[in-house]
Amino acid sequence: MASGHKIPTRMTAIAISQPGGPRVLKPETRDVPVPGPGEILIRVRAAGVNRPDVQQRKGAYPPPPGASDLPGLEASGEVAALGDEISRWRIGDRVCALTPGGGYAEYVKVHAGSVLPLPAGFTHTEAAAVPENYFTVWHNVFERGGLKKGETLLVHGGSSGIGTTAIQLASAFGAYVVTTAGSKEKCDACLKLGADRAINYREEDFVTAVKDATGGKGADVILDMVGGDYVARNYEAAAVEGRIVQIAVQAGAVASADFSKIMVKRLTHTGSTLRPRTVEFKAAIAAALEAQVWPLLGTRKVSPVMDMIFPLADAWRAHERMEEGEHIGKIVLDVG
Numbered sequence: 001m002a003s004g005h006k007i008p009t010r011m012t013a014i015a016i017s018q019p020g021g022p023r024v025l026k027p028e029t030r031d032v033p034v035p036g037p038g039e040i041l042i043r044v045r046a047a048g049v050n051r052p053d054v055q056q057r058k059g060a061y062p063p064p065p066g067a068s069d070l071p072g073l074e075a076s077g078e079v080a081a082l083g084d085e086i087s088r089w090r091i092g093d094r095v096c097a098l099t100p101g102g103g104y105a106e107y108v109k110v111h112a113g114s115v116l117p118l119p120a121g122f123t124h125t126e127a128a129a130v131p132e133n134y135f136t137v138w139h140n141v142f143e144r145g146g147l148k149k150g151e152t153l154l155v156h157g158g159s160s161g162i163g164t165t166a167i168q169l170a171s172a173f174g175a176y177v178v179t180t181a182g183s184k185e186k187c188d189a190c191l192k193l194g195a196d197r198a199i200n201y202r203e204e205d206f207v208t209a210v211k212d213a214t215g216g217k218g219a220d221v222i223l224d225m226v227g228g229d230y231v232a233r234n235y236e237a238a239a240v241e242g243r244i245v246q247i248a249v250q251a252g253a254v255a256s257a258d259f260s261k262i263m264v265k266r267l268t269h270t271g272s273t274l275r276p277r278t279v280e281f282k283a284a285i286a287a288a289l290e291a292q293v294w295p296l297l298g299t300r301k302v303s304p305v306m307d308m309i310f311p312l313a314d315a316w317r318a319h320e321r322m323e324e325g326e327h328i329g330k331i332v333l334d335v336g
């Protein structure tokens with residue numbers, strides 16, 4: 001292993017002391033991870049907060065085998081040490097990365113294929129807000145959902161980290177974007193980001209609104225993080241040959257729906273989770289993002305929507321903010 005100067009053996013990390021509310025997130029002293037072959041060690045400057053971290057904290061989303069038990073699915077910082085078999089990265093490079101866990105810490109080790117350079121002109125806190133959402137949206141909307149220029153995307157939860165990313169990317173690639181959100185303020189934010197139509201789902205039925213917005217045709221691709229009764233309603237809101245991509249089931253994993261819609265409209269209902277996928281799969285997404293999305297980030301055609309930044313030690317406040325549900329875009333931890 002090649003290392004930079006002065007890597008300590010111990011570091012501060014935020015651990016989940018037991019399953020429970022935000023206050024179970026506590027600073028702990030841990031060993032600095034040692035990168036193995038194909039891995040790099042990042043001196044973390046900022047770490048993104050994601051809804052799956054909240055689920056993990058509650059004990060409902062255990063880390064996959066081999067991953068750190070510490071929360072944190074994305075980070076940015078400088079390369080501090082290189083494992084064997086690393087050719088692209090040098091010590092001191094400014095990078096951001098998708099992490100299989102362990103982002104809420106001063107150091108994190110990651111597979112080199114999950115690492116990308118900081119987008120041009122980005123601060124560390126901005127860069128830490130990118131990987132989890134951009135990897136997820138790229139794979140689910142464009143690869144799995146096959147969204148094409150001129151098609152309509154319906155994004156549920158438009159003001160979420162995932163939703164704000166999906167709106168911007170779909171709009172940048174020439175799609176017509178319809179979104180749902182739970183307040184006027186959130187709908188206004190979605191419109192500012194490029195959504196063509198924002199539906200306050202507490203006041204309007206999204207099926208009717210999507211049909212109205214598309215001249216009765218429906219949405220070609222639906223990115224859904226809600227599940228529950230949205231499953232049947234998504235089948236209604238979808239266009240013929242529509243693709244519905246499930247990335248979460250916040251309103252319930254069990255639903256009843258009229259499956260004849262799948263036959264009549266020739267729908268595809270698919271879904272995925274990112275975290276347990278192979279390092280090769282993540283490296284392929286990283287390469288696609290660097291080629292097709294990094295230039296858009298570099299010119300600010302798309303950029304993460306920053307909600308609030310908290311110091312690492314206050315990770316519990318970041319989780320509280322996320323669970324209050326008032327945030328628009330990304331919550332990030334400043335690691336210093």
Ligand SMILES: NC(=O)c1ccc[n+]([C@@H]2O[C@H](COP(=O)([O-])OP(=O)(O)OC[C@H]3O[C@@H](n4cnc5c(N)ncnc54)[C@H](OP(=O)(O)O)[C@@H]3O)[C@@H](O)[C@H]2O)c1
Pocket residue numbers: 049050051052132136156157158159160161162163180181182183186201225226246247248249250251272273274275322325329
């Ligand atoms: N499959 C994957 O690979 C993957 C990867 C990353 C994230 N995810 C999932 O994607 C979702 C978004 O993640 P995030 O980090 O961006 O979280 P986030 O910012 O906290 O967003 C959660 C969103 O869900 C919406 N929502 C929650 N319950 C709802 C309901 N019953 N009806 C309608 N909308 C509802 C909220 O919208 P309102 O406030 O407007 O109600 C909120 O915008 C999470 O569920 C997360 O687990 C999946």
